[in-house]
Amino acid sequence: MSGIEDLKKLVIDFRDARDWKQFHNPKDCAISLSLEAAEVLEHFQWKSKDEIDEYLKDHKGDIGEELADVLYWVLLMSNDLDIDISEALKKKMEKNDKKYPVEKIRGKHTKYTKI
Amino acid sequence: MSGIEDLKKLVIDFRDARDWKQFHNPKDCAISLSLEAAEVLEHFQWKSKDEIDEYLKDHKGDIGEELADVLYWVLLMSNDLDIDISEALKKKMEKNDKKYPVEKIRGKHTKYTKI
Amino acid sequence: MSGIEDLKKLVIDFRDARDWKQFHNPKDCAISLSLEAAEVLEHFQWKSKDEIDEYLKDHKGDIGEELADVLYWVLLMSNDLDIDISEALKKKMEKNDKKYPVEKIRGKHTKYTKI
């Protein structure tokens, strides 16, 4: 099991060893986040549910790499913007807990506004 | 400090309490990941470096929420596709370590292929 | 029938009447293009083929608006970067014609590299 802080340290140490902080303005980092998310999506394009099941057998490693790239930017941006990402996730889940109350929404994928 | 596994449990418990796994096929989850990354990016659009610095003073919470939404999908997809995301990140960083050797790349933002 | 040039003029006249060219650097325009494409995608998320067919009955206008927003940025960027987008499309189709020869690829959705 890894702590978020350990993973963040891994990412920041990698970056700082290369003296890349100078390039990491928030706008370009957010572009990277978005481009890496697109690379995750690309794996599932043009595939039916069955084709995806088949594809997953041989490509879990590749998809794991792309998800890792997304996580890299989440951790790096959190660090640079001084955001406690664990706390942010916990708070967001509490907010979603209220927004999507279990008793009203169980088994439905309706947007909150339509409940 | 939070462990990745704790945060993943938070996400999966939230989802399973609502019986939403039935909707979470990988293609639509990857679309969500991509749309949430776009929402992070939207915060930085049309802003100069100075305007972003100013904007960050009042909007760190909002950006934290969007980054949390991205992390939500990274953790949920990792869980559903049975990917150990901590391991995936560590392996990716080792790979990047070789791809971007410190001594050759320090202070440059060149792509590996151009070194 | 509308000419591409007429539509481009519509877009540029709208922009210039508001004196917005000063904000339209290529990076932020490309971000806009990407965000508007995400808004098109959002319409189809979490929907099965049948649900999409049903959804299309009432939402063609909305989707048309989002596609128009994407076209807006394609035309505006083409103008500002001095790219003849009709020519660019024709040339790209000729390139694709060679890359995906009809006799080899008919009915297959294989990538060229796998033929």
Added chain:
Amino acid sequence: MSGIEDLKKLVIDFRDARDWKQFHNPKDCAISLSLEAAEVLEHFQWKSKDEIDEYLKDHKGDIGEELADVLYWVLLMSNDLDIDISEALKKKMEKNDKKYPVEKIRGKHTKYTKI
């Protein structure tokens, strides 16, 4: 000068010669649109305004190709969803004309809600 209908015909003829309509469900087409927009964006990442000006000298053709790919999907989706994209753009511009009145907004890049 090219008509939108001519370009749409080019795109649809290319597709139909390959019998690819069977793969072109709206969700996957919208994913393509989004991925191609990401490829446009990638050209401008990590570059300052000056670096972009320099880059444009040699890469106009490449960017034109990516914009053409985006246009390809706009035209193909418009065709398949039976959307008159010229009309959609004209209507959207009229709507924007009212939303962003010239006299109030000239030279400002404020969102309408903040006027």
